[in-house]
Amino acid sequence: MKKLMTLTAACCVAVSLTGVAFAKENGGMMMQAGTMGAQAGTSALTDAVVKKVDAASSMITIKHGELANIGMAPMTMAYKAKDAGMLKAAKEGEKVKVRVENVNGTLTIVKLEKR
Numbered sequence: 001m002k003k004l005m006t007l008t009a010a011c012c013v014a015v016s017l018t019g020v021a022f023a024k025e026n027g028g029m030m031m032q033a034g035t036m037g038a039q040a041g042t043s044a045l046t047d048a049v050v051k052k053v054d055a056a057s058s059m060i061t062i063k064h065g066e067l068a069n070i071g072m073a074p075m076t077m078a079y080k081a082k083d084a085g086m087l088k089a090a091k092e093g094e095k096v097k098v099r100v101e102n103v104n105g106t107l108t109i110v111k112l113e114k115r
């Protein structure tokens with residue numbers, strides 16, 4: 001479990017840094033693309049499996065397919081849960097569909113449905 005956590009953290013840092021660099025270079029372009037993407041694919045969900053629910057830190061670890069809207073390849077990783085209701089509803093081992101979005105710089109599960 002320790003090894004998994006380390007890999008997860010490294011992945012998140014790499015993704016965050018890439019995102020920041022891209023935003024600085026492209027400025028308004030990225031915002032425009034993001035807005036358009038949100039309008040076109042707001043409801044796009046990705047298959048995932050709940051691996052761990054950590055209510056104390058409001059984090060849910062999921063094994064997910066590609067998350068195209070945030071440029072994330074398929075992997076197992078912890079994301080912030082949108083709210084307490086989602087933390088309660090999520091069950092370890094359950095197959096779900098998720099929507100992950102970058103909310104003010106934090107990758108957040110904004111939608112989690114059973115499938």
Ligand SMILES: [Cu+2]
Nearest residue numbers: 011072075077
């Ligand atoms: Cu990741």
